[in-house]
Amino acid sequence: MLLAPDHITEEGEFIINMGPQHPATHGVLHLKIWLDGETIKKIEPQLGYIHRSIEKMCESLSYRQFIYVTSRMDYLSAHMNNQACALAVEKGLQIEATPRAQAIRVLLGELTRLSSHLLWWASTGLDLGGITPFFYAFRERETINTILEETCGTRLTQNFIVPGGVMYDIHPDFQKKVKDLIKQFRANYHEYDEILTGNVIFQNRLKGVGYISKEDAISYGCTGPTARASGISCDIRKLAPYDGYDKLKFDEVILSGGDCWARYQVRMAEIIQSLNILEQLIDNIPEGDFLAKTKNVVKLNKGDIYQRVETARGELGVYIVSDGAATPYRCKFRSPNFSNLSAIPHIAKGAKIGDLMAIMATVDLVIPDIDR
Amino acid sequence: MNAEELKHKVTELCPRATYDETGEFLTTLIAAPDLLPVMQQLAKDNELHFDFLFCLTCIDWKDHFMMVYHLRSTDLNHCLVVKAKITDTTNPEIESVNDIWRTAEFHEDEVYDMFGVKFLNHPNLRRLFLEADWNGFPLRKNYTDENMIKL
Incomplete structure (x- = not known):
C-alpha cells in the first residue's frame, strides 16, 4: 500500500491506495481508502486499468464473432458469457439450440461454475491467511479443467458455443470422466469443511463482518451469491430459465445472514447444487445433432434483444440493439461484478481495514468484467 | 402484473407515454423532462414497486441519444423498460436517478464517460x-482516434 501525495486530510483522515497491484484485489483494481485510525470512512474505486472497450469492439464484429470477445470479460465464467451472447442471437433469429447442444451447454456451464467456485474458495483461504486450501481446491479444479480441455480444446476461455448449438460433439470419454469427477468431489467434500469451514479463526473473520441488508443489496443492484446471501431470490436459472434449466431439479440457495459468512455458505451450497445438476444430466444427454442449421451470415431484425444468464457471480445481461445490419448497432453488457463492486463502498463503510480483505474475498470480484 | x-398503470402516471410491445419486455418511451417524477412513482407505487434497476445504458442514434432503463420488481416479478429521448446532441443532459436506485451512480458515471x-x-x-483529460466520448x-483500427 502506498501513501497518496496528499495523504492526510484536514479532518485528520489518512488516504491510502489499495491496488492496482495488490494480491488481494485479484487483478488491477484500485481502491482509494479514507481511514480514521483503522476504520474505513470512505472508499472510492478507481477503475479502467484493464478497460478494453469491448462494447465498442462488438460494434464492428459480426454476430458470430462477438461471442468470443466476451470470454475475456469474466474469464472464470467464460462459458456462461458465450452462452448469454449465443442465446441473445438465437432469440433474435427465433431459433433454439438442439436438445443435445442445450444439455452440453448446461453440463459445461456447471463444470465452469464449479471450477470458478473452487478458485474462489481457494483464494478466500489465501486472502485470509492460509495457503493450504489452494492445494486442496486445485486438485479438483485440475480434474475439471482437464475435462474441459479434452472437449473444448482450452482450459479457461472455452469459446465452444456457436449460435444454434456447440462447435463440436463431446469427447468420447466425457461422460465417464464427469462421473468420476462427481464421485471424487463428493468423497473429498468433507475435507473442504474440515480445513476451512470448520476453522474457528476463519469463522471469526467472516461472521458479522461486511453486512448488507436486503433493501440495500437490491438498491445497489447486487446479484448472484452476494444477493442470495441477503435473502434475495435472483437466480436467473429459476427466474427466466434458458437451455433447459426448467427441466432440472435443483435448489436456489437463499440465506438471510447478509454477512461474509452467509456469502461463503451460499457458494459452498451452490457447489453441491451444481454437482446435483451434473448428476441428473450426465446419463441423459439426448441423442441427435449438436448444432442447428443457421445461415452463414447472421442478420437480426431491427429492434432490441435482452438476454439474461446466471454466471458464477450473478446476472449477466446482454443487450443488443440491431439496425438490421450484420453487426450490432449497440451492444451493452450488464456485468454482475460492476454492480456488486458499487456495493463495496457501502458494505465496507465503518469496517476495519483488515476486514476489507474478507469483504472483497466473499463478494468475489473479477476485474476484467468490471472494466470490460 | x-x-x-x-400499460394501463403507466398511462395513469404518464399520459404522454408511448409503448412498444415487440420485445421481451414492455417498453415505454417518455420525454426526458418527465423522467424523474415518473421513475419515482414507478419505484414507490405499491402495485408496481420497481425496486431493482438491472441495466442502465444509452444509445447514440446520431440525431438523438436514447437512455434505456431496465426495471424489475423483486417481489412482484415483472419487468419494464423505460426509454427517454434526449434531443440535444451538443450538450446532452438528463436528471440522475441515483436517489431512487443507488446502483445508478456507477452506471451513470459509465454513460457520462462513454457518451458524454x-x-x-x-x-x-x-x-x-478513462482519464479525466481524455478527448471525446468513445461510444459515440x-x-x-488516431490509433483506431478500422476492421
Whole structure:
C-alpha cells in the first residue's frame, strides 16, 4: 500500500491506495481508502486499468464473432458469457439450440461454475491467511479443467458455443470422466469443511463482518451469491430459465445472514447444487445433432434483444440493439461484478481495514468484467 | 402484473407515454423532462414497486441519444423498460436517478464517460474508466482516434 501525495486530510483522515497491484484485489483494481485510525470512512474505486472497450469492439464484429470477445470479460465464467451472447442471437433469429447442444451447454456451464467456485474458495483461504486450501481446491479444479480441455480444446476461455448449438460433439470419454469427477468431489467434500469451514479463526473473520441488508443489496443492484446471501431470490436459472434449466431439479440457495459468512455458505451450497445438476444430466444427454442449421451470415431484425444468464457471480445481461445490419448497432453488457463492486463502498463503510480483505474475498470480484 | 395492466398503470402516471410491445419486455418511451417524477412513482407505487434497476445504458442514434432503463420488481416479478429521448446532441443532459436506485451512480458515471451525457444532481459525476483529460466520448458514433483500427 502506498501513501497518496496528499495523504492526510484536514479532518485528520489518512488516504491510502489499495491496488492496482495488490494480491488481494485479484487483478488491477484500485481502491482509494479514507481511514480514521483503522476504520474505513470512505472508499472510492478507481477503475479502467484493464478497460478494453469491448462494447465498442462488438460494434464492428459480426454476430458470430462477438461471442468470443466476451470470454475475456469474466474469464472464470467464460462459458456462461458465450452462452448469454449465443442465446441473445438465437432469440433474435427465433431459433433454439438442439436438445443435445442445450444439455452440453448446461453440463459445461456447471463444470465452469464449479471450477470458478473452487478458485474462489481457494483464494478466500489465501486472502485470509492460509495457503493450504489452494492445494486442496486445485486438485479438483485440475480434474475439471482437464475435462474441459479434452472437449473444448482450452482450459479457461472455452469459446465452444456457436449460435444454434456447440462447435463440436463431446469427447468420447466425457461422460465417464464427469462421473468420476462427481464421485471424487463428493468423497473429498468433507475435507473442504474440515480445513476451512470448520476453522474457528476463519469463522471469526467472516461472521458479522461486511453486512448488507436486503433493501440495500437490491438498491445497489447486487446479484448472484452476494444477493442470495441477503435473502434475495435472483437466480436467473429459476427466474427466466434458458437451455433447459426448467427441466432440472435443483435448489436456489437463499440465506438471510447478509454477512461474509452467509456469502461463503451460499457458494459452498451452490457447489453441491451444481454437482446435483451434473448428476441428473450426465446419463441423459439426448441423442441427435449438436448444432442447428443457421445461415452463414447472421442478420437480426431491427429492434432490441435482452438476454439474461446466471454466471458464477450473478446476472449477466446482454443487450443488443440491431439496425438490421450484420453487426450490432449497440451492444451493452450488464456485468454482475460492476454492480456488486458499487456495493463495496457501502458494505465496507465503518469496517476495519483488515476486514476489507474478507469483504472483497466473499463478494468475489473479477476485474476484467468490471472494466470490460 | 401482465403487459396490459402495466400499460394501463403507466398511462395513469404518464399520459404522454408511448409503448412498444415487440420485445421481451414492455417498453415505454417518455420525454426526458418527465423522467424523474415518473421513475419515482414507478419505484414507490405499491402495485408496481420497481425496486431493482438491472441495466442502465444509452444509445447514440446520431440525431438523438436514447437512455434505456431496465426495471424489475423483486417481489412482484415483472419487468419494464423505460426509454427517454434526449434531443440535444451538443450538450446532452438528463436528471440522475441515483436517489431512487443507488446502483445508478456507477452506471451513470459509465454513460457520462462513454457518451458524454451529463446527469443533473449526480453526487460525484466523473470519468469512470478513462482519464479525466481524455478527448471525446468513445461510444459515440462519430468518435475518432488516431490509433483506431478500422476492421
